[in-house]
Amino acid sequence: MSFAPLQNDSFLRACLRQSTDHTPVWLMRQAGRYLPEYVATRAKAGSFMGLATNTDYATEVTLQPLERYPLDAAILFSDILTVPDAMGLGLSFAQGEGPRFASPVRDEAAVAALQVPDMDKLRYVFDAVTSIRKALNGRVPLIGFSGSPWTLACYMVEGKGSDDYRLVKSMLYSRPDLMHRMLQVNADAVAAYLNAQIEAGAQAVMIFDSWGGVLADGAFQQFSMAYTQQVLKQLKTEHNGQRIPRLVFTKGGGLWLDEMAGLDCEVLGVDWTVNLAKARALVGGSKALQGNIDPNVLFAPPAQIEAEVDKVVQSFGRPHQGAGTGPTHIFNLGHGISQYTPPEHVAALVAAVHRASRRIRA
Amino acid sequence: MSFAPLQNDSFLRACLRQSTDHTPVWLMRQAGRYLPEYVATRAKAGSFMGLATNTDYATEVTLQPLERYPLDAAILFSDILTVPDAMGLGLSFAQGEGPRFASPVRDEAAVAALQVPDMDKLRYVFDAVTSIRKALNGRVPLIGFSGSPWTLACYMVEGKGSDDYRLVKSMLYSRPDLMHRMLQVNADAVAAYLNAQIEAGAQAVMIFDSWGGVLADGAFQQFSMAYTQQVLKQLKTEHNGQRIPRLVFTKGGGLWLDEMAGLDCEVLGVDWTVNLAKARALVGGSKALQGNIDPNVLFAPPAQIEAEVDKVVQSFGRPHQGAGTGPTHIFNLGHGISQYTPPEHVAALVAAVHRASRRIRA
Numbered sequence: 080m081s082f083a084p085l086q087n088d089s090f091l092r093a094c095l096r097q098s099t100d101h102t103p104v105w106l107m108r109q110a111g112r113y114l115p116e117y118v119a120t121r122a123k124a125g126s127f128m129g130l131a132t133n134t135d136y137a138t139e140v141t142l143q144p145l146e147r148y149p150l151d152a153a154i155l156f157s158d159i160l161t162v163p164d165a166m167g168l169g170l171s172f173a174q175g176e177g178p179r180f181a182s183p184v185r186d187e188a189a190v191a192a193l194q195v196p197d198m199d200k201l202r203y204v205f206d207a208v209t210s211i212r213k214a215l216n217g218r219v220p221l222i223g224f225s226g227s228p229w230t231l232a233c234y235m236v237e238g239k240g241s242d243d244y245r246l247v248k249s250m251l252y253s254r255p256d257l258m259h260r261m262l263q264v265n266a267d268a269v270a271a272y273l274n275a276q277i278e279a280g281a282q283a284v285m286i287f288d289s290w291g292g293v294l295a296d297g298a299f300q301q302f303s304m305a306y307t308q309q310v311l312k313q314l315k316t317e318h319n320g321q322r323i324p325r326l327v328f329t330k331g332g333g334l335w336l337d338e339m340a341g342l343d344c345e346v347l348g349v350d351w352t353v354n355l356a357k358a359r360a361l362v363g364g365s366k367a368l369q370g371n372i373d374p375n376v377l378f379a380p381p382a383q384i385e386a387e388v389d390k391v392v393q394s395f396g397r398p399h400q401g402a403g404t405g406p407t408h409i410f411n412l413g414h415g416i417s418q419y420t421p422p423e424h425v426a427a428l429v430a431a432v433h434r435a436s437r438r439i440r441a
Numbered sequence: 442m443s444f445a446p447l448q449n450d451s452f453l454r455a456c457l458r459q460s461t462d463h464t465p466v467w468l469m470r471q472a473g474r475y476l477p478e479y480v481a482t483r484a485k486a487g488s489f490m491g492l493a494t495n496t497d498y499a500t501e502v503t504l505q506p507l508e509r510y511p512l513d514a515a516i517l518f519s520d521i522l523t524v525p526d527a528m529g530l531g532l533s534f535a536q537g538e539g540p541r542f543a544s545p546v547r548d549e550a551a552v553a554a555l556q557v558p559d560m561d562k563l564r565y566v567f568d569a570v571t572s573i574r575k576a577l578n579g580r581v582p583l584i585g586f587s588g589s590p591w592t593l594a595c596y597m598v599e600g601k602g603s604d605d606y607r608l609v610k611s612m613l614y615s616r617p618d619l620m621h622r623m624l625q626v627n628a629d630a631v632a633a634y635l636n637a638q639i640e641a642g643a644q645a646v647m648i649f650d651s652w653g654g655v656l657a658d659g660a661f662q663q664f665s666m667a668y669t670q671q672v673l674k675q676l677k678t679e680h681n682g683q684r685i686p687r688l689v690f691t692k693g694g695g696l697w698l699d700e701m702a703g704l705d706c707e708v709l710g711v712d713w714t715v716n717l718a719k720a721r722a723l724v725g726g727s728k729a730l731q732g733n734i735d736p737n738v739l740f741a742p743p744a745q746i747e748a749e750v751d752k753v754v755q756s757f758g759r760p761h762q763g764a765g766t767g768p769t770h771i772f773n774l775g776h777g778i779s780q781y782t783p784p785e786h787v788a789a790l791v792a793a794v795h796r797a798s799r800r801i802r803a
Contacts, residue, residue, distance in 0.1 A: 242604075243779060248737035252745055295713035295735040295775070297752065333696045334714055351657035352696055373657040375610035383614055390659065413657070417605060 080209065082280060083217035090152040091220050094283060094324035094345050096367050096404035102392065102436030103151035104429055105222075107328075108415035109144040110156045114422060116143050127172045131157050137207040138214050145218065147422065148429045152219050152283075155211060155276070157204055159226030159287055162268050163235050165196035176239075183238030185246065190257045195268040198275050205279035212280030222326075223281030225272050227288035228265035228306035235261065244293050251302060262306040270313035277318050285326035285348070286310060292331015292350075299335055304342070311343040326369060330414060336361050351413035355394040363406035368395065371413040372428075377420045381427035388431035397439050410436070442571065444642060445579035452514040453582050456645060456686030456707050458729050458766035464754065464798030465513035466791055467584075469690075470777030471506040472518045476784060478505050489534045493519050499569040500576050507580065509784065510791045514581050514645075517573060517638070519566055521588030521649055524630050525597050527558035538601075545600030547608065552619045557630040560637050567641035574642035584688070585643030587634050589650035590627035590668035597623065606655050613664060624668040632675035639680050647688035647710070648672060654693015654712075661697055666704070673705040688731060692776060698723050713775035717756040725768035730757065733775040734790075739782045743789035750793035759801050772798070 085091070089103040111117055120140050124130040131137055141156040160178050164170035169181030184190055198205075212221050226234075234240075236247035251258045273284045291303040307327055314325055328348030332339065339347055340362040347366045349358055351373040358368055376387045391410070399405025410432045416425070447453070451465040473479055482502050486492040493499055503518040522540050526532035531543030546552055560567075574583050588596075596602075598609035613620045635646045653665040673687055690710030694701065701709055702724040709728045711720055713735040720730055738749045753772070761767025772794045778787070 243737070245737055245740065245779060245781065248735065249740035252735075252738050252741035252749065292714065295733075296716040297756075298735070299714070331693070331714070334716070352654065352661070352693070354658040354696070371657075373610065373614075373660070375605070375607055376614050378607065378611035379614035387614065394659075417607060419607065 080280065082212050085220060085282075086217050087151060087219050090409060091282060091322075091324060093398075093407040093409050094326065094367050095322060096345070096399060096407045098398070098400050098402075098405075099407070100437065100440065101433050102395075102398065102408050102410050104410035104432040105150045105152040105154065106144070106412050106416050106425070107154075109150065109154065110140045111416060112418035113416060113420040113425075114143055114147070127158070128170070131161070131207075132203045134203070134206045134210045138210045141207075141211045142214055144425075145215075148426055149433070150219065150429060152222055153211065153215055154222040154285075155204070155208055155224060155281065157207065157224070159224070159230065159289070160234055161201060161204055162196065162225065162265070162272055163231055165200040166193060166268070167196075168235060178234065179239045180234065183246075184235045184261065185250070187254075187257060190261050193261060193264045195264060195271060198271055201272060201275070204272075205275050208276050208279035208281050212282075220282040221280060222283045222285055223273060223276030223279075224285040224287060225269045225310075227286050227291065227303060227327075227329075228262045228269055228310065229294070229303035230288055230290045231265045231269070232258065232261050233290045233293075235265075244290070251298065258302060262302060263309070266306045266309035267313070270310045273310070274313070274315050277315050277323050281323070282321065283324045283326060284314065285328065286344075288327065288329040288332065291329035296334070299332070300338060303329070304335065304339065308342055328369070333358075340365055346409065348411065349413070353413075355391065355408070356396060359395060359406050367407045367409060369409040369411050371411065374412045374414055374416050374420070377416070377424045377428060379424075381424065384424060384427045385431040385435075388428060389435050392432065392435040392439055398436075400440065408436075442642065444574050445577075447582060447644075448579050449513060449581050452771060453644060453684075453686060455760075455769040455771050456688065456729050457684060458707070458761060458769045460760070460762050460764075460767075461769070462799065462802065463795050464760065464770050464772050466772035466794040467512045467514040467516065468506070468774050468778050468787070469516075471512065471516065472502045473778060474780035475778060475782040475787075476505055476509070489520070490532065493523070493569075494565045496565065496568045496572045500572045503569075503573045504576055506787075507577075510788055511795070512581065512791060514584055515573065515577055516584040516647070517566070517570055517586060517643065519569065519586070521586070521592065521651070522596055523563060523566055524558065524587065524627070524634055525593055527562040528555060528630070529558075530597060540596065541601045542596065545608075546597045546623065547612070549616075549619060552623050555623060555626045557626060557633060560633055563634060563637070566634075567637050570638050570641035570643050574644075582644040583642060584645045584647055585635060585638030585641075586647040586649060587631045587672075589648050589653065589665060589689075589691075590624045590631060590672065591656070591665035592650055592652045593627045593631070594620065594623050595652045595655075597627075606652070613660065620664060624664060625671070628668045628671035629675070632672045635672070636675070636677050639677050639685050643685070644683065645686045645688060646676065647690065648706075650689065650691040650694065653691035658696070661694070662700060665691070666697070666701065670704055690731070695720075702727055708771065710773065711775070715775075717753065717770070718758060721757060721768050729769045729771060731771040731773050733773070736774045736776055736778050736782070739778065739786045739790060741786075743786065746786060746789045747793040747797075750790060751797050754794065754797040754801055760798075762802065770798075
């Protein structure tokens, strides 16, 4: 496959710690329910998975935020739970609730039965990647993604979202052997899944360790970070002569940033609890940083949004300039955008990032 | 009032960074639904607030875990939302749900109307403190407590628990003036409330900043920590010739421990994401540390519970020994105990703490 040449490479350059004339910005869950055009497409598709499994719809909604805002990257529209669904766990989305698995993995037999799924079952994802990449026509790069092995395991054991992670942690503490086996299968599956996205056209890949931060110190390193690393070391780092940056985001993982600096990836995402100046001092010598404004800032009026954007840009400080590599920043939220966000406030945020980040370079 | 002399002062000594022959242990929410005798008393009382407002019932349930386990402290049975209830917000507990306020505080007029409540409205709490202290008869010290100004504000604005804190953060970012006014009232109210608990017989007081960890870096310092400090500096540090240690627990606050070292308190509580060895290195020169095992460890069999207790005890390392003061540890969970916990597993945990912590001193 060959695709149109890239017109805005600021995101990829910043991932690789190369200089850019502004700080690239994109938003986690930027294609989503806060956009009326997304709601309209979803209504046509009938359901969330109807949207994700239809190439045309997935392409349409991925591009919607780019029509409104000068974002510097697109991200595949999909769900983090496609991989366990392909393993046969039976994913569904009940109206007004989160995802749910019909067959959660809760005992030795269920763990023993787990296998890396046939990637053909995830063909709809790779088709969407190629379709989106074509539709982007070189405007901005396309990010592929997956949940981390631990985050997938949380859903696979709990069967749905949880506020205490009681079942998955009970297994972790009672039967660490089962947990390790599940995580190894997940790691191999996630690696195959992300490599197939890269082959289909993804220009960067991100691992969402959304629930790494619920683990205890010690358990995080052993049950989350170690398996994220298992994924990373299996990933293609180049495709068709282009480097493919790898991003890792552990929500609530700020305390472990110094250890995550050792991960085999280019970018670490951080949430809003992290002080960017301190994070830069800790890991800026080897990793680009992505984040980290509180999505709730978007409920304030534009003037306050600008002031909060300024604080984040100032906190990271002046990024690397000129040739070679150095500390760089990719602006993002510290978590997915809320469905209640006023769309015009997103415009204010994106403009403020571009403005403030050009100013700090001047 | 005069009370029986204290027989087990290990908790108070550890709070003051004095040596003890074992690491004292108590558990957040130790009087609770995991105990069948608690469920029986609650059934008699008819409701959670029926339990909390009745001196005899509150005394009975506070002492229940001490009848089962050799815990080193008791904590007042009450709720963190008694103060906003006394402000007139109308607290209720719906069956199977969390707390709820009939009149949440969401606009300028509601904020302007807030006042430090008449402490007479909280007389039932102070009566319970005195009754429990008498019933303890010097066995172990009694801890009083309150929610932090910020944590109270979260519930006061949201009206109930939240998973995104959208309303309270919208106010924070849009109208910081209103938020500051609410937090100042809360701080003065919490200080008066805790001082009255001390006068009624509480031998230590703890501030639960349960939702401090949801704030962004910068916002935490300004909207949570600053008002916790406002409370602390108004608290009595001695009563009837006895020092009254002050404990502060910010769930999810591990990233800010270095700044919290400057708080005017004796003990910092930490959750399970914190590495105790690192925390000790950061703050052990001025504060005792309390925590921090994951409550989900209690779902594993006793042998694994013992192994995890050992890890926590080893992670803190050998506490201060002999005369004078030095780094000390109070063992606790990193969050409240789950209602699904098998009671016999709690016995295993408490015994393991006493055993492992005597061993590390030997």
